[in-house]
Amino acid sequence: MNEVIATYRLFDQKGAFEKKAEGIALGLTIGSWTDLPLLEQEQLKQHKGHVLSVQETGEETVYGRGAEVKIAYPAANFSADLPAILVTVFGKLSLDGAVQLVDLSLSDDLARRFPGPKFGVEGIREQTGAYGRPLLMSIFKGVIGRDMAYMEEQLRAQIAGGIDIVKDDEILFDNPLTPFEERVKLGKRVIEQSGRKALYAVNLSGRTSELKEKAYRGIELGASAFLFNVFAYGLDVLQELAEDPKISVPIMAHPAVSGAFTSAPYHGFSTELMLGKLVRMAGADFTLFPSPYGSVALERSAALQTAEMALQTSVHKPTFPVPSAGIHPGLVPVLYEDFGKDSIINAGGGVHGHPSGAEGGGRAFRQAIDAVLAGRTLEQAAEENEELRVALDLWGSK
Numbered sequence: 508m509n510e511v512i513a514t515y516r517l518f519d520q521k522g523a524f525e526k527k528a529e530g531i532a533l534g535l536t537i538g539s540w541t542d543l544p545l546l547e548q549e550q551l552k553q554h555k556g557h558v559l560s561v562q563e564t565g566e567e568t569v570y571g572r573g574a575e576v577k578i579a580y581p582a583a584n585f586s587a588d589l590p591a592i593l594v595t596v597f598g599k600l601s602l603d604g605a606v607q608l609v610d611l612s613l614s615d616d617l618a619r620r621f622p623g624p625k626f627g628v629e630g631i632r633e634q635t636g637a638y639g640r641p642l643l644m645s646i647f648k649g650v651i652g653r654d655m656a657y658m659e660e661q662l663r664a665q666i667a668g669g670i671d672i673v674k675d676d677e678i679l680f681d682n683p684l685t686p687f688e689e690r691v692k693l694g695k696r697v698i699e700q701s702g703r704k705a706l707y708a709v710n711l712s713g714r715t716s717e718l719k720e721k722a723y724r725g726i727e728l729g730a731s732a733f734l735f736n737v738f739a740y741g742l743d744v745l746q747e748l749a750e751d752p753k754i755s756v757p758i759m760a761h762p763a764v765s766g767a768f769t770s771a772p773y774h775g776f777s778t779e780l781m782l783g784k785l786v787r788m789a790g791a792d793f794t795l796f797p798s799p800y801g802s803v804a805l806e807r808s809a810a811l812q813t814a815e816m817a818l819q820t821s822v823h824k825p826t827f828p829v830p831s832a833g834i835h836p837g838l839v840p841v842l843y844e845d846f847g848k849d850s851i852i853n854a855g856g857g858v859h860g861h862p863s864g865a866e867g868g869g870r871a872f873r874q875a876i877d878a879v880l881a882g883r884t885l886e887q888a889a890e891e892n893e894e895l896r897v898a899l900d901l902w903g904s905k
Contacts, residue, residue, distance in 0.1 A: 511612070512580075513580065518773060522563070524574040555581070587620040605774060622789070623821075624758075642827070644671060644851050661865060687721065695731070712736070723753055759792065792827060798831055801833015835857035835901075837905060874894060
């Protein structure tokens, strides 16, 4: 049956969850049921939401006891697009106090209406030539107000250090000093001169109506990937880009602004749903999300579930999970333990803050990755790798 099953966390002082769940199922679909004549009930049966399960969680909060509720919504009620689905399952309900949308499950027929990643994990591995290990990504740092020569210096150092993917800072927009087209041409030239199969994700930004033409121009000039602030624009905009056959490069979903939807413990969307499942459905090849280790750390179970939703078996290709923020070479063993080889290690300060610069920082990360894959401790590897030794002296290890 074509339907969407929504999973909610509900809270109620009296614990009247069955009644509350039935009210949601009706309120978000046909509005009422028992007061309808039998003929109308028969006519509207295919549009009625159905409560599938109600299970108390044992949580005790200021909003009352907690429960997990699953409700099925018939696909006959909405068009096959994410805005329609989200309004159906959480529209006015999101305004109704303490309630969180934890997960969405789509029937396979409905899920196939969404593109999923063009490239996915295996496609990105082919493009970078990186197999059997986590990929390594870094970002430009401190480039606001700087010129193209400064960006070139940073990019060359990062690529020389063994970085697989370099991305723009999400706050670097089109500007006179480092224009979009010049950044694209720089990325193409530096990567070609390096002889490596690296990617540079340039920030695709501007008015929504101009994004596709800008992407086409970027690809003409040699763009190898796009960074996209999806939550400032909307999931449907990401889907429009991902579905376009002329946009033939991977798209990286940045989590900027998503905290406005996902950070509250008892309201809004779960992080794993937004940053794991929905960006994947909409077509992101990479999804960035806060790691459990940095200053803006995501709770560990939520970070692991986000990565799981990005990779789990479905009708779509898997999306590369990119736990970010607070990452340095000493964290590589715990990153590998938590997220495995099908993940991307993403660092800013942990690369650029190395005493030998970004090139030394990249090398330290690659040495740490090699050590973990070989079953060695970082301390053992540091005895014969100067860049890693310096990084461990600076940041320590876990």
